Amino acid sequence: MSLRPRLSYLLRAAACLAALMPAAAFAADENPPPAAERPSEPVPDPATPAPPSQDTPPPPAQPQQPPAEAVVPAVRETLEPGTAFRTLGREVKGASGIVVAQLVNVLVNAEGQPVAAVLDYGGFLGVGKRRIAVAWRALQFSSEGIALSLSREQLRDLPELKENEPVVVAAPPPASDSAARTQPGP
C-alpha cells in the first residue's frame, strides 16, 4: 500500500472540507427571518372585529375576475415589530435569565384564547427534559424572549403531560403563596 499519496490525499480532502465550512456558514445566514418579522399572520384579535370598509376595492373594477363570485381581498393588518412574537420552539427563560425550557405547543380554549403553554422543561443536552403545562399567564412575552414566572422549586413534582388525560397546569399562586397550585385544563 502506497503511503505518501494516501496521506496527502487525506490531508487534501480535510483541507477541502475546512474550506467548505465558511461557505456553509454563510448559507446559514440566509435562513428565513423569525416569524415575528413576517407581516400579518392571522392573529385572532377580538379588539378589532375585522373592519372591512376601508380597503375593499369595488369588484367591478377588476375585469379579470369572474364577475359572478366577487372576491373580497383580505384586510391587511400590520403588526409592528416588537408587538407580536413567535412562540413555538422558542426558549423560555427562568427568573434568573437562564434558559429553562422550550415552548412546544399552545393550548387554547373554544374561543381560541391561549390558556396554557406546553413546555419541554429542564434537561441537559436533551437528556432529562419533561413535558409539562404551565398557565398562559405564567409567561411574559417580549422581544427579549419568553419569561416564565414559576421557579424550578414551584414546578417540582408537577405531573407530566399525558395524552387523553386531564391536563394539569401549573399556574402562579394568587398572592405570595408557597407552591404552584394546579387547575383542571380544557
Added chain:
Amino acid sequence: MVRRPSDRALDWLNFFVANVQTGFGPFIAVYLTAQAWTDVEIGIALSVGTATMMLAQVPAGMLVDATPRKRLAAFWSLIGVALSAVLLAAWPERLPILASEVLHGVASCVLAPAIAAISLALVGRERLGERLGRNARYASLGNGVAAAAMGSAGAWLSGASVFWITAALMIPSMIALAAIRPAELHPPQLHSAGLAQPAGRKEILDLLTDRGVLVFAACCLLFTLANAAMLPLVGAEITRVAGDEANLVIAACIVIPQLVVAIISPWVGRGAERWGRRAILLIGFAALPVRGVLLGMISDPFALAVVQMLDGISAAVLGVLLPLLAADLTRRSNRFNLCMGIFGLAVGVGGTISTTLGGAIASWFGAGTAFVALAGCGLLAFLLVLFAMPETRGTPTPPQSTTA
C-alpha cells in the same frame, strides 16, 4: 508495550470521533424543536435515522470486511458524519435533515467497525484487549469533554453552534486518522488472503449459526434493552424532584459514567486477557440490574448521580468486550466487521425498544416500575451470559500465524 506514533494517533482518533458523535444524541430533538418542528416531524426524522442505522449495520460490516483499505473506509465515513453535521446546522429543513440522518446513520455504521479493524490490524489479536481498552478510554474522555463543551455551547451560543463544533471536530479526526501509518497496519491474514471474496455465503451462514455469536447478540440486545432507557428516565426523575441544581446533576449523570469508563477500560481490556471474557462480562452485566434496582429505590438526585457510576462499569465492559468478542468469534473466518455489524444491530434494536418501552412504562406505572422492569431485562442478560455464553479467549498465547 512500545508506544508507536500510530498508537497515539488511534487514541486521538477515538477521542475526536466520540466528540463528534456526542452532538448527534438527544440534542437533535432540542435543536429541531427550536426550529419550530413539531413532535411528529421530529419523531419521523429520528426514526429515519434509527432505521438507517439498523439497516446499514450488517451491510456496512460486510463492506469494511471486503475492503483492504480500512483507513479509507474510516476517512469516507468521517466525511459523511461531517457533511451530516453541516446539513443539520446550515439547513434545518425537512429534506436536508432527513438526508443528514441517513448520511449519519450509514457513516456511523462504517466508522465503528473501521476503527475496530484498524485497531486489530495495528496490534494483532494478542494485544487487542488492551488496545480496545485504550480505545474505550479515549472515546469516553471524548464523550465527556464534548458533552460538557456542547452543553455550554448550546446554552450560551445557539443550537446550531453545537453542530458547527461537531463538523469542525472532523478536522482533528482526519489529522489523527492520517497519522496512523499504513505501514504499521498488519491485518490478520486468513484463508489464503481471502479478502473481498464475494462467495463468502457459507462463512456468513457459519457466523449466523455460531452459538457464541447468537448468544452474545442476544446478550447485547437485552443489555441495551435494559440500559438505553435508564439515563433518560433518571434525567426526567431528577428534573422532576430536584431544584435549581437539576441540570448540573443531569450533566453529572452523563459525565460521571464516562469518567469511570475512562479510568477502568484499560483494566477491563487486560482483565479480559488474563481472566477470560466470561469473568469480565459477568461483572459488567451484573452491574446493570443492580443499577436498575437502585435507581428505582432512590430518589435523592445526588445519590442517583452516584449510582450512575455503575453505568460506567457496564459501559466499559460492553465497549471493550463487544469488539473483542467479535474478534474472538471470527478467528477462523474473515468476518470480523460483519460480526461487529450483527452485534451493532442487536444493540440498535435493543436501544430502540428500550426508550419506547421504558418511556411507556414510566408514564403509566411510574418511573420506579420502569426501572425495575429494565433491571429485569438486565438480569435476563446476566443470566444469559452466565448459563449460555461460552468462553472465547482461545489459547493463552496464540501465535498469530496459527489463526489461519
